Amino acid sequence: MADEPVTTMEQMVSLEYKIHSTPLQRSYGRALREGRITGHKCPECSLVYSPPTGFCSLCVVPTSEQHEVEIADRGTITSFTIVDPIQYRGQEEREVYALASILLDGASGSIGQQRIGDVAPDEVRMGMRVEAAWLPEEERKGGAAQAALGGAIRHWRPNGEPDRPLEEFAEHII
Amino acid sequence: MAVQPSTYKLEFPYKRSLGPVVGTFLTGLRDRKILGICTSAGRVLVPPLEYDPETGDANPDDWREVGPSGAVEGWTWVEKPGPKQPLGHAFAWALVKLDGADTAMLHALDAGSIDRVQTGMRVRARWAAETRGHITDIECFEPFDPAES
Numbered sequence A: 001m002a003d004e005p006v007t008t009m010e011q012m013v014s015l016e017y018k019i020h021s022t023p024l025q026r027s028y029g030r031a032l033r034e035g036r037i038t039g040h041k042c043p044e045c046s047l048v049y050s051p052p053t054g055f056c057s058l059c060v061v062p063t064s065e066q067h068e069v070e071i072a073d074r075g076t077i078t079s080f081t082i083v084d085p086i087q088y089r090g091q092e093e094r095e096v097y098a099l100a101s102i103l104l105d106g107a108s109g110s111i112g113q114q115r116i117g118d119v120a121p122d123e124v125r126m127g128m129r130v131e132a133a134w135l136p137e138e139e140r141k142g143g144a145a146q147a148a149l150g151g152a153i154r155h156w157r158p159n160g161e162p163d164r165p166l167e168e169f170a171e172h173i174i
Numbered sequence B: 001m002a003v004q005p006s007t008y009k010l011e012f013p014y015k016r017s018l019g020p021v022v023g024t025f026l027t028g029l030r031d032r033k034i035l036g037i038c039t040s041a042g043r044v045l046v047p048p049l050e051y052d053p054e055t056g057d058a059n060p061d062d063w064r065e066v067g068p069s070g071a072v073e074g075w076t077w078v079e080k081p082g083p084k085q086p087l088g089h090a091f092a093w094a095l096v097k098l099d100g101a102d103t104a105m106l107h108a109l110d111a112g113s114i115d116r117v118q119t120g121m122r123v124r125a126r127w128a129a130e131t132r133g134h135i136t137d138i139e140c141f142e143p144f145d146p147a148e149s
């Protein structure tokens, strides 16, 4: 109020930064825009890294585009968490939702923090089979954000296949 | 296709409580007055402090209005201001000793060009169009020649 003493001060601590993508991220992003998920297959141990890292950390060998393989846009939920968003200032989420780690068919490791949709959060379970709900091609993002699956895939949804048994993905649970 | 970098923004909104001394100072700015606090020894500190830096004693609740004009005690030129800086064009950061104060206050000085800035030059506070109890209620200082006004 105009006549009341000033007792507090609002202060916005703000950090803005830009990230340039690497050639590897750009080729991964280009494929995502085309609706393909790619990885690199180690020429020595055959492990498939997706997103590609450009090397195999177990064999200590570089990988490149000649080792590129395509990964399925479906997989198995290895673990998940239910997020009940607290409505702090700046929060953009309103509803309860699930984030999951997914072991994509053809990949040797799971991808984390993937949004699950088209299913009630309390029905999400380990072993559930899901597929990508791709954004329309014109909405898929460019820039370094293209390296994130979230720039091209809206969420993952159940694809109706029977659940996979725990033994199949137990070693991928983080 | 040209690759654009991605821009990210992290923001933490804080609300700080000010305490009686800074609170009084910012209340003054909201009301377009610059207030200094007077120590037991009679020195006027602007911006005000809760304690006398000479003795460590708490300052009495004794306020003096100072300025809004004063003299530049020191300065540095900013040729290319960053996005968070108070002015969008080249300016000086200046230590301004307001008339009636015994200490200098750091603020922006909108002098137009580096050639117009000198230690000892007279300046005056330029108030923001709207004041809200923040150091930016003083938009900046500007050169001030009493003969011209």
Ligand SMILES: [Zn+2]
Pocket (backbone or CB within 6 Å): A042, A043, A044, A045, A046, A047, A056, A057, A058, A059, A060
């Ligand atoms: Zn390997």
